[in-house]
Amino acid sequence: MSQQWVYNFGGEKAEGKKEMKNLLGGKGANLCEMTNIGLPVSAGFTLTTEVCTHYNNNNGSYPEELKGQVAAAIARSEEIMGAKYGDAKNPLLVSCRSGARVSMPGMMDTILNIGLNDETVEGLIAKSGNARFGWDSYRRLVQMYGNVVMGMKPESKHEHDPFEELIDAIKEEKGAEYDTDLSADDLKELTQRFKAKIKEQTGKEFPTDVQEQLWGSITAVFDSWNSERAIFYRRENEIDSNWGTACNICSMVFGNMGQNSGTGVAFTRDPASGANVFYGEYLIDAQGEDVVAGIRRPKHISEMGGDLPEAYEELKRIRGVLEKHYKEMQDIEFTIQDGKVWMLQTRSGKRTGFAAINIAYDFVQEGVIDEKTALNPGRIPPDDLNQLLQPIFDGADKVKAIEAGRLIASGINAGPGAAAGRIALHSDDAAEMAANGDRVILVRRETSPEDIKGMAASEGILTALGGASSHAAVVSRQMGRVCVVGCTDLDIDLKAGTVSAGGKTLNAGDFISVDGFTGEVIEGEIGTKPSEVIQVLLEGTMKAEDSDTYQRFASIMEWADKYRTLGVRTNADQPDQCENAIAFGAEGIGLCRTEHMFFGGDRIDAMREMILAKTLDAREAALAKLLPYQREDFEGIFRVMGERPVTIRLLDPPLHEFLPHTQAEQEDLAKKIGISAEAIAARVKGLHEFNPMLGHRGCRLGIVYPEITRMQARAIIEAACNIKAEGIDVHPEIMIPLVGHLTELASQEAIVRDIATEVIKEKGADLKYMVGTMIELPRACIAADEIAEVAEFFSFGTNDLTQTTLGVSRDDYGSFINNYIDQEIITRDPFQSIDTKGVGGLMEIGVKGGRSTRPDIKLGICGEHGGDPSSIHFCQKIGLNYVSCSPFRVPIARLAAAQAALYGK
C-alpha cells in the first residue's frame, strides 16, 4: 500500500486529530480537531511533514504518489464546497499555509486566493456579483504570491514593500484615502501594475496556470523551512531542523465580500496580562493578512457586537467550546463570510510570562485543570518566571518625567515590563548597537519576520502600527521583550533617521523608555526598581498580601515543590547571596567557591605572600594570616544556611590569577610585602601557562601544596564547630575540585580528615561532615566507580566537563561558535544547555559508576547548566539528587524540576 501523504479536513469528519501534530503540523491537526468537534472549518487538506522531509532529503523532489493524492483531496474539497478549482465559471479558490509541529513566526506567510487568473477572476466576479471583490482578491494573490513565492522585496532598506508603494501611488492618483476607496477598475489596474512590477524585478511572469500556482505555493512552504529566518527562529527556540513543516491547503472563504464580512484574530484570554477576557481584533471587509501584518489598525473584538452581532455571539460560543475542549488559552483566526463564521486556525496562544502564570493559576482556580497540568512546561516555560523578577520602572521617576512633559505617546501594552534604551530604526542597527553593548529599543512602523534578529537584540519593541495580535506583539510576547504596538502618534522618518511624537523629534541613538504594562512611551531614560516578587522576597519593601503577582508566583512555586523530586541548591559564596537564595527557595549550597574570598583587602596580600613564598614555612606563615578570614567567611555562611547542607569547594583557579600582571602593580606589591618586583615578575612568568584551563589548578594545587588544603580544611571545620556551638546543626560538605584519579581525591581526603579529626577533638564538638568531589573531567566520569570508593558525593561541574569533553575553551570559542550554529553543526550552545549525547553520555557513565560502588552516593550538578530547564530535565532523567544554580535561577530551577518530574522522558 502506498503511504498516505495527504490528510483531509472540513466537511463532516476529518482524517486527523489534534494529537497528530508531528505528522500534520499544529495547524493541520487542529483544523482536523475543530472539524471533529463540529466547528465550522472550510474543506481542505494537509500535506504531511513527511512530505517536507522527503523533499529535503531528495533534493527538492516529491514522493511519486503525491500528485495523485493532492488531486483526490482537491476533488473532495470541490465536492464539499460546490465549486471547481480552476473552473472559469465556478472557481474554487484555496489558501496555502505552512504549519510545523510548533508555531514558527519565522516561517512562510500565508498565500490566499490561489486559483485566480485572468479567466477565473471573471467567474468569481460573476458568482459573487462583485467586481471590486473579484479584483481585490486577484491583486492580493498577485501581491502575496509575488512576495512569498517569487521573492519580491523592498529595493533598499529605506524603501517599503514595492506592492505597498504601488498601492500608495494609485491611492494618491485616485485621491483615495483608504484601500476601500479604490474601485474595481482601480484594483484591476493595480493588478496589472503588480504583475508588471514582478516581471520588472524578477524577470519572470506571474503564473496564470492554477496548477503552477498551487505547486509553486506548496514548494514555497517547504522551501521556507530552510529560510534564514526560520533557521534563526529554530535556533532561538531549540527546534529540531529535521522535523519539517506540513503544508495546508484550505478552501477560501472571504472576509472581503463586503460589510457583512470580515476577518480577525483573537485570544480566548489576554495574552499579555493573562486576564480572563476575550481579546482580539478584526477588520470588516478584509482578508486575514491585513490583521496579522499590522498594516492597518483593526478594531478591538469587543466592538464586534455592534458591527456583526450574530457572528460575535457565534465567536463567543466558539471561544467557550474551544477553552472547554482544549483546556488551554487558544489563539484563533477566523473569517466571516456574509455573516457566517469560519474557523481558519486554533492553537495554544503564545503569552507573556505574566500571562502564563496568571492563566495557569486561574485555570486551576476555575477547576479547568489540576496543579500538575498547570505545571506543564508548555503552559509555563520556566524561563518565563524571569519576567516576574525583572525590574519595573520606578514610579516616582516616571511621574517626574511625565510632569516634565516627556510622555510623548501611548500605544497598546503588548509585552509587559520596563525597558529603556537607545532608539534603533532598523533591525540591523539594533543588532549592531546591542553587539556594542548598548541597550536598544527597536522602533518600527510595523515588524515582519525579517526583524527577528533585531527584536531579539533589543530590550523593547515599539511600533506605530499593528494591534495586540500583530507580528511585533506576538513575537515580543514570545521572546519576553517589552512591547508597545499601535502607537499611531509616532511618525517614523527612515530617511531622516528620526521618530517624532508629541511635538518632539528624537534621533536614532537617543534614549527612550517604553512601559509595557501601560503602553506609555517616554523620552529619555526612566530609572527602574525591583519587581514586586523581589520587593516581597528580598527587599521586604512590599507585603506578600499586597502583591497579587507575588501570590500567584508563590502558588506556582508551592505546586512545583510539591511535585519535584530533585533538590534545588544554589551557587553562592557570600552570606547575602545565601540569604537571597534561601528567599528564592534554595535548599542548600551546591557550590561555595572559596577563591572569591581571597580577593578582598588584606587577604589578597596574604594570598600573594603565600604564592610568592619560597619555603614551606613562609607559605604556612602566609596561610596562617588567611585562616581567620576564611573561618569568618564560613561562619557567616553557615549561620545563614542553618541546617541546610553547604558544599564548599577547595581552592580551584591557577595561582597566577591572584598575582598582579602589570609592572606598576608588581612594584606596588613589592613595597607592601618586601619581595622585589623582579622576583614577583619572575614568579608570574614562572606560573604562566599555555593552557591554564588544563594546567596547575584544582586538586593539583593541594597535592603540590598540601598546606593550602590543610588551612582550608581547618577554616571550614573550625567555623562549623563554632557555629555548631551556637546551636545550629551545620552540614558542611567539603569538595575537592578537578579530580581525575581516585588517588588524587584520596590524597586530599586524607589531609582533610586528619585536620578535621584534630579540630573536632580540639573543639570537643560532635560534627558530621562529608568529603566528596567535583566530577568535571572526562576521566572522572569514566573512573567514577573507583573515585566513589572515597567520595561521599559527586557534584558534576558541567562547565569544565563541557570544555574538556568537547575540547572547547569557553574563552576562545567565539571565533567559531556562530559559524557552527549558522551551519547547524550544533543546534545550541553547549555551555547553556547540556550536550546530552557527549557530556551527558559521560555524566551517565559517572552516575552509574558512582552508584555501583556507593549506592547511596549523593549526586548533584553545580555547573551553569544547573539553572537551565532542559539540562534540569536531563539531570532528572539520569537520576541526580539535586541541581545547584545561581540564586536568581532558583525559582526557575524549582519549576523546571517539577516539570521534569511530571513530564520528563
Add this chain to the structure above:
Amino acid sequence: MSQQWVYNFGGEKAEGKKEMKNLLGGKGANLCEMTNIGLPVSAGFTLTTEVCTHYNNNNGSYPEELKGQVAAAIARSEEIMGAKYGDAKNPLLVSCRSGARVSMPGMMDTILNIGLNDETVEGLIAKSGNARFGWDSYRRLVQMYGNVVMGMKPESKHEHDPFEELIDAIKEEKGAEYDTDLSADDLKELTQRFKAKIKEQTGKEFPTDVQEQLWGSITAVFDSWNSERAIFYRRENEIDSNWGTACNICSMVFGNMGQNSGTGVAFTRDPASGANVFYGEYLIDAQGEDVVAGIRRPKHISEMGGDLPEAYEELKRIRGVLEKHYKEMQDIEFTIQDGKVWMLQTRSGKRTGFAAINIAYDFVQEGVIDEKTALNPGRIPPDDLNQLLQPIFDGADKVKAIEAGRLIASGINAGPGAAAGRIALHSDDAAEMAANGDRVILVRRETSPEDIKGMAASEGILTALGGASSHAAVVSRQMGRVCVVGCTDLDIDLKAGTVSAGGKTLNAGDFISVDGFTGEVIEGEIGTKPSEVIQVLLEGTMKAEDSDTYQRFASIMEWADKYRTLGVRTNADQPDQCENAIAFGAEGIGLCRTEHMFFGGDRIDAMREMILAKTLDAREAALAKLLPYQREDFEGIFRVMGERPVTIRLLDPPLHEFLPHTQAEQEDLAKKIGISAEAIAARVKGLHEFNPMLGHRGCRLGIVYPEITRMQARAIIEAACNIKAEGIDVHPEIMIPLVGHLTELASQEAIVRDIATEVIKEKGADLKYMVGTMIELPRACIAADEIAEVAEFFSFGTNDLTQTTLGVSRDDYGSFINNYIDQEIITRDPFQSIDTKGVGGLMEIGVKGGRSTRPDIKLGICGEHGGDPSSIHFCQKIGLNYVSCSPFRVPIARLAAAQAALYGK
C-alpha cells in the same frame, strides 16, 4: 583453618614452587624450586608477600598467627641443620633477605649471621674451631644490621660508610693490607668499635636478643618496600606498589670459613653480550655481600677450577641443570662451605638489549625454546631494541684519541654502547646536570642503591671497583646504560672533585668517553656513528651479511612479523622519513601532518597571506599559491609509499602558530606581502587564545574556512591521481582532525568528496580513497556510533585525547607531574603510556561505538603511544587494526605487537 603465612624450603622437599612468585617472591619461589629439583639449598622459610600487605594495611602490625608459624619454621630448620637458633653452644645462624615478585635492586640488602651475640659467638667459635671466623661473622652482622636496620650512613656526602672507615682505621693501626690480615682479636675489637659507633650515631644499642634481631630484620625488609629508592625503582620499572615483598629466612652457610670456602655470583651466560659462556665471579673466604657490593675485586669464575676444583665442577653441573630446567639464562648466588656448594638464589638474569636478543636467538638455534617463547616480553623487552639502534663510537675518531694518548684507563665492559658526557662524582650532581641539559657520565668508586636516580640521569656509569655482577653493572644493564666497572686505575678524590688515571687528572664537569663494548675510558669526547643496524638498513654503509648484530635483529623482526596481528604504520610527513620507516618495516603512514609542509621558504609567506586575507577571494588567491607545493609534497610521499596506505591529516594547528610574533618579524613580513605591520599585529592579537589547545583548530578551521579544506583535498587527490598515472596504486586516506560531532565530519567530508569527484573526473582517473577522522576528543569516543556513519576509519589521537580526558596540558604539566609521581598519585606518565582506565576506557567506548555502526571500520592509533609497548598491548586488547609511531620506533612496535598477540591479556 588459619592462613599459611610461612612456606618452608630446603631439606628434602619445599612447600612452594617457581610458579608461586606472587606469593613467595622470586627468591622464595626459586629456593623452593631448587629444593624440589634436588639442588643443594640450606633449610629456611619465606614470609609471604601477603604478610607485607597485611603489615602495610594495618599500620605496621603482623597477623596474629605469624609468630607461631615462624617459630615452627625455625624449629624445622633447626632440625634439618642440626643446630639451635640462639643456642649458646650450637647456634643456628640465619640470613634475612627481601624478595619481591620481580627483582628490585632498590630493595633491602641482605643481613647475614643473624643469631650472633656475645654468647652465641663463643658457641660458633667452639663449633668451628675458628675464632677469627666467629668474630668476623659477628662484626659482619653488626655492620649489616647497623646499616640496614638501624640506619647507619655516611655522615656527609664526602664521607664513606662509617663501618668501612673503622675497618680502614684498624687496618692502618694494625698495619694490615687486606681484611684477611686482621686477627680474631682485631675483629673482636672492631666489633666493639662498630657497636660503639652505632650507639654514638643512633643513640641505640645493637640488640643482643636473637628474637629481636630476627624480627628487626624482618621488619626492615617490609619497611624497605616503601623506601624512597624502592619507590623510585618501582616507578622506573612500572611495578605495582600493592604487590609487596616476601621475606626469606635461610640457615647460614659460610663462605668465610677458610680457604676451602668461598662465595660468588654468576650468570649462566654473559649478561652484557649474551655469549654462551659461564660468567661470574667469586671470592675465597668471604661472605656474599663482598661480591655484590663491589668493594673488593673478585676473581673471574673461570679461575675457580684452580682454587676449588670440585666445587667448580659442581657449579658447572648446576649451571647445566638450571638452564635445562628454566630454559632461560640464570643469575645465581652460591656459597661454598668447606668445599660443599650451597645455592642461595637463582633467577632469570638481567641483561642488556644486545644480550637479550643474542640469548633469545641462541636458545632458539640451540633448540631450547621456540620462536614464540623467544618473543616473550620477559626475554626481550621491546625497548631493548633501542640499544641496537643507538650510535657507536666512530672508530677513526677513537683511534685518533688513543694515538693522542687520551686513553686513560680500561675496565670491565659491563654495559655495551658508546657514551660521552661530563663527569659527575655524586648522583645528585648527575641528576642536576642532566636536568640542565648536560650529558653526564657518573663516576663512582662503586655504586649503591642510593645512586639509582643519578644512574638513570646519566649516559654512562664508570666505577673504580666492582665486577661484572656489581651493583653498577647489574643496574646499568637493566637501565640500558653504557657501563664500565672495575676500572681499578681510577683514583677518585671526592674532596678535590677530581678523577685521576693514566697520569691525567680530570675535574668534575670535564668531558669523558666510555666504551661499553671494550671497557675503554677516554679523556674528552669521541664522535659517534650509526649502529650496525642503522648502517645496514638506512645508510647502506654496511652489508647485511657482514653484521651479525643485524642478522639477529632481522631474525627477531621476522619472527615478530610472523606472530603479530596488529599492523604497524609510521608517523611521517617527508619522503626521507617515509623511506626510513619502510626500511624499519612500516606498512603505511598512520599520520601525515600537513602543517609542517607550510613552513618552508615561500610557503610560509603564502600561508601568512592566506591568514591575513580579509576576503574569501584573497584567501583563495593565497591558497592557490600553496596548492602546487602541497601537491608536490604529497606526490613525493605517495611515490615512496607505493601501494601502502597513507593517512593524511588536514590542517590542524591554530592559525596564529603560522604568524610572526615579534615586532621585527612582523615588520619584515609587512614589507614582503604589502600588508601593514599594524594589521599583522592586530591579526596576531585577534588570533590570540587563552587555551589554544581548546581553541580554533582542527576541523574548526575547515568549517570556518572551507576553502582551506578545498585546497588540501585538491592537492591530495591531484597528487594521488598523478602518481596513479605513473602506475602506482596509491591509497590515500584523508583524515579530518578534532571532530567531536558527526556534523563536523559530515561538513568536511562533503567538501572533500565534492572536490575529489571533480578532480578524479578532470584527471579521468580511477582512484579509491577513504575519508575518516581522528578520535581525539572525549566526545568523539562517546559519539563514535554517530561519527562512524560517515567515517570510514578512526585514528585515535591519544596525545590530545589524553590532554582532554585528564584535563592536563602537556605544555603545562611540568609544574605538578613530578609531585604526582613522587606521591604515587599516578604510576606513569600518561603521555608516555596510555592511561588505560580513563583514556583507554574512552577508546573502548569509541571502538565499540564505531564497530556497532560500521563493523568493518578501520581502527588505528597515531598518538605517541603508538610506539609504546604497554600501550600497544592495550591496542591489541581492544582490537585496533594498527598502531602508528615514529620511524625509529617501528621495530619496537613490531616486536611489541607480536608480544601483545602472543602474550597479551
